[in-house]
Amino acid sequence: MTAVLSVLVTSVGLCQNRTHKTQAVSSKQSDCPESISVDSYNHFDQTDDGRTPQPPDWHRFVAWPEGITTWAIILTLVAITWQSFETHRAATASRDAASAALLQANHTVVSERAWVLVERIALTSGGIDRPEGIQQVFIHCEAKNYGKTPARVLGLNALLAEGPISDPGATWNDRLYDFNQKSTPTWVITPNRAKALHDSVPGLLANPDDILPSLRREGAAHFIHGVIRYWDMFSENDRFTRFCYRWDKRGAPLGEGWHLAGGEQCNQET
Numbered sequence: 220m221t222a223v224l225s226v227l228v229t230s231v232g233l234c235q236n237r238t239h240k241t242q243a244v245s246s247k248q249s250d251c252p253e254s255i256s257v258d259s260y261n262h263f264d265q266t267d268d269g270r271t272p273q274p275p276d277w278h279r280f281v282a283w284p285e286g287i288t289t290w291a292i293i294l295t296l297v298a299i300t301w302q303s304f305e306t307h308r309a310a311t312a313s314r315d316a317a318s319a320a321l322l323q324a325n326h327t328v329v330s331e332r333a334w335v336l337v338e339r340i341a342l343t344s345g346g347i348d349r350p351e352g353i354q355q356v357f358i359h360c361e362a363k364n365y366g367k368t369p370a371r372v373l374g375l376n377a378l379l380a381e382g383p384i385s386d387p388g389a390t391w392n393d394r395l396y397d398f399n400q401k402s403t404p405t406w407v408i409t410p411n412r413a414k415a416l417h418d419s420v421p422g423l424l425a426n427p428d429d430i431l432p433s434l435r436r437e438g439a440a441h442f443i444h445g446v447i448r449y450w451d452m453f454s455e456n457d458r459f460t461r462f463c464y465r466w467d468k469r470g471a472p473l474g475e476g477w478h479l480a481g482g483e484q485c486n487q488e489t
Contacts, residue, residue, distance in 0.1 A: 333370035371404035377445030384440040387481035441466040
């Protein structure tokens with residue numbers, strides 16, 4: 220805008236200078252001898268057919284004051300257009316910088332967050348400190364944090380079920396994702412450490428050395444399905460680790476013979 224004002228001031232100065240020159244010429248003409256008649260001037264101001272010549276079309280772009288007003292409008296529009304372009308470019312640069320910062324933050328969360336995975340599954344009993352009694356059977360889940368920051372575990376839901384050996388997903392239950400809106404972490408698992416999580420098996424009582432009850436039908440298997448719910452250190456967004464294990468060692472004690480089953484359909488992490 221400073222450049223535009225400079226151009227306008229210069230233009231006005233030039234026009235005023237031209238006006239002073241015109242007045243000076245008129246003054247000199249008034250000093251000329253009166254013997255020169257008006258007709259002699261008219262002789263040069265007229266065409267051969269007696270008409271007064273008209274200025275060309277471009278004359279109005281330099282004439283005072285119409286020409287100066289026209290150029291002022293043109294230069295103002297140019298300045299407005301240039302300012303709009305610069306504003307748009309600055310806004311685009313700010314948006315790109317914000318997007319880059321968000322991507323960097325997301326990358327940091329992904330690379331530094333906690334990752335809780337299941338290391339081992341078993342059935343246990345004999346807990347003398349359990350209010351359910353010493354013979355109550357529990358699903359024992361050994362969970363390890365493979366991330367770089369602590370994991371805040373809100374709970375474990377698990378079930379023991381008998382189902383077709385060819386279809387582990389048939390014994391899955393969606394209620395395993397229901398944690399009754401629990402909002403207080405129960406355990407903290409630090410990086411590269413494991414923690415034993417437990418959930419009881421309602422109605423199943425046994426001693427530590429007992430074996431699982433016999434299967435009720437051919438082609439069936441015992442399955443353990445479970446979900447671990449936890450938060451990382453960056454937010455309180457729920458993260459889940461879903462798992463499925465099958466017992467395939469008949470005649471073994473409760474704590475032995477469990478192996479991963481069901482593939483990606485039954486084993487997922489978020």
